[in-house]
Amino acid sequence: MNIQGKTALVTGANRGLGLAYAQALLAAGAAKVYAGARDPSSVKLAGVIPVKLDVTSDSDVAAAAAQCGDVEILINNAGISAGGVQLLDGNAYQAIDTQIDTNVLGILRTSRAFAPVLRANGGGTLVNMLSVLSWLSLPNSPTYSMSKAMAWALTNGLRNELRAQGTLVVAVHAGLIETDMASRFDGPKSKPEDIAQHVIEGLLRGDEEILADDISRQVKAGFGVSPSPYLVAQNR
Template sequence: MQIKDSVVFVTGANRGLGLEFAKQALARGAAKVYAGARDPSKVTLPGVIPVKLDVNNPDDVAAAAKLAGDVTLLVNNAGIARLTQGLTRPGAAELLRETLETNLFGVLATTQAFAPVLARNGGGALLNVLSIVSWISVSALPEYSITKSAAWSLTNGIRNELRAQNTQVIGLHAGYIDTDLTRGFDAEKSAPSDVVRQAYDAIEAGEEEVCVDEATRQVKQALSLGVYLQDPAA
């Protein structure tokens, strides 16, 4: 599908990568862009339609899908990450549950709500923002790594299920991206503008998966060869 003349809904669109998705959708000629955020007053980008959306709130999700009944592209971008002391430390289970609620069940909730909308509008496309840690666990963010791995599996399942309604489902994998989420990490980071450009190019090319940086491409290739990859920071 083409971004031009499409109707785009971006979750977590008030800042960071979500804001960039909204900006570039407008720049590529989208007919309409909905910007979902827990606090819609923080959506200040001219030209978008702010929508109250906490992906963990069923009422918010249902209301958003009802309001945006013309959507042809859903970008599941909303996500959280918390630094941790490790999976075997006290509190790990609670943190994992909290992170799963947004990064896995939140994605499932918005997908369930918008899948019928996409079907009514000809199929369209759905993009899930995943990560290099879908395939390799990072010691500082093990709960986040688990949730992104689960979200990758969810994405593959959604793709199989929605193929019958002609919905293109894309998984976006990236290493560190220069946003608030990675502030404080001393690592090479991709520019949000480059990540989003590659994501939209992949949608328009009809692809199902896109790895936006060399590290992510190397990890995927290594796993396809059956090579176990250890967290380089460990």
């Protein structure tokens, strides 16, 4: 697909990876980039159009779809991590609910609202920011992994349902990225700009799945190996 001259919306575009996506889209020649943010005044990037968009709010999502009727590329980037909550902890259900509301239902809300917009604009592209933790569960973030595994399944379902209207549905997987979300984790981290650039290159190729760093490529390759990476004991 071509990005030159296109109109895009990025959710959670005020900071972190979402900001890098907005910058990369502009650099790739997008004509218009809407920067979705819970607080539009937190969008500081020049050249984008701030849009109030909390992905857990049905009214925000409906208003954004009405305001941004020219969107051809939707990047579902907004996400949260509840961090160290364990599945057997007393607050597990609350952490799971919150993450599913943002990381899964947030994608579903925007996808449902923008599917007609994308269709009206020729089919377009829907990009969902997933994780290597869609496939693996680590001791420090099992509830986040649950939400990202659901988001992976959601992405596969959306791809089936949106194929008929010509929408390219893209799954992006990555390991740790240097953003606020990953600040409490040690280990090698990719720069958000590098992940965003990989995604732009994948979109230009028309890829349906983008493995944006080494760890996501290694883990995916490990699916064909025994024991698969998700069966191996993880220590962090």
